[in-house]
Amino acid sequence: MTIYTCMxxxxxxxxxxxxxxxxxxxxxxxxxxxIEPLSPGIGKxxxxxxxxxxxxxxPELFPGSIIAYHTAT
Structure with missing residues (x-):
């Protein structure tokens, strides 16, 4: 892999x-x-x-969408 950058x-x-x-x-x-948990009950x-x-x-199931969920206890 070759990367040309001034950074x-x-x-x-x-x-x-x-x-x-x-x-x-x-x-x-x-x-x-x-999903990636963001806060309790909310995930991406x-x-x-x-x-x-x-x-x-x-569209509500696209990667990156935020959803509410619950875990079974």
Whole structure:
């Protein structure tokens, strides 16, 4: 990989080796998804893992969308 930039490499590669997450796998109805918790009961969709094909076309389920969820206790 070749990178041509006038920026310092420290800025370009900042956070490159950090792991994302923590992620939760939740099921809402018939849709299993991976979310990044933002606060208790609120999360950002990372990806859909198991769902009907038409769920990928629903705008409220796009990656990056904010959803409310609850965990079973």
């Amino acid at each position: 310092p490499l420290e800025l370009v590669f900042d956070g490159f080796n950090e792991q994302p997450g923590p992620y939760l796998d939740i099921t809402v109805g018939e849709i299993r998804m991976q 969709i990372v990806r859909l893992m198991d769902c009907p094909l038409d769920a990928y076309l629903r």
